Amino acid sequence: MADPLETAAWRLSLADIEDTGPFSPFPGLERHLLSAAPVPLQLSIDGAVHDLCYTQIVSFAGTSEVATTAVHGRAQALNLMVRSGIRGSLDLLRGDARLPVSAGFATALVVLDGIVALDGRRLERFDTVLPGADETRLGLRGATVARVRVGPFCGRA
Template sequence: MRVLRAAEYKSMPWKNGGGVTTEVAVSPADAGLDDFDWRVSMARVEGSGPFSQFAGIDRTLTVLEGEGIVLDIAGRPPRLVTRATDPLSFPADVATAAALIGGPITDLNVMTRRSRMTHSVERLMVSNPVEIRTGTGTILVLCLNGEVTVSGIEPVHLGPLDTLLPGPDTASLFVQPTQETTLFVTRIRGISGND
């Protein structure tokens, strides 16, 4: 079981140079923007403009802070993404432009290489103890706000923006919040035997 502390996340320029992203976790470890199997990151979006494109990658975007964003994805009808809407999944290798609706936002980005991996992102509002089944593959639990204690093989404490990666021997996580807290649960699975 690994705890990734928000203070230890690595920041780097966006692929298109338009801003800065904060990398939460990547696989393989130390993979770059062109050779990861999966990547979880947060970005501060200060202005409207085009998204970076990533060949062969699927992406899910979730708004963590701010009013929200309107995405124009390859000419499809515009999609509004706010803190209240479900995470939005779309291909990261098509032309995508973003328009802020009320100032800067911070978003959570989950990306997986389409030929090897799939992923899902779920927002959980918790005010009482809850059990999270881990299943197969990789799971990441990001605590947006508040504080929680997570019991699996051993209890760990998560503060704001900390992330837990339980090991493969952990079948369930028991989450005890100190107050109403928002968690983001990302599940990543390999395709055809890929881990």
């Protein structure tokens, strides 16, 4: 049976990071990592050190040499991996807003903090919405939501 990561166009995951050490290489993939916990996280990516605070994002090739070099407590990372040649991005929605949400707006939305409601239903931390063709309403109050986009619309608002 094929590993789903070998055949999927993209993958979204949440990882707990409690120790220093290397990341697994993923040739043929592009990676986007968002620091999803208030614990500082230090990564070495191809020898360059990146100090990530909560909600900071870093992108790198799946063939990059990546290692956690410092973590103080339990860090969490939201990871988007996309096949090379497929556009993928992570960005943030913050503050107070009422937004129409459909597949054209995002591939996935991940609640990080604050008050978030989807069509009036309150969502919890790390709840993930996969928008469909029909438009729904997303309400944010003092919230931070990670927006995941995969496909030809990446990079557009």
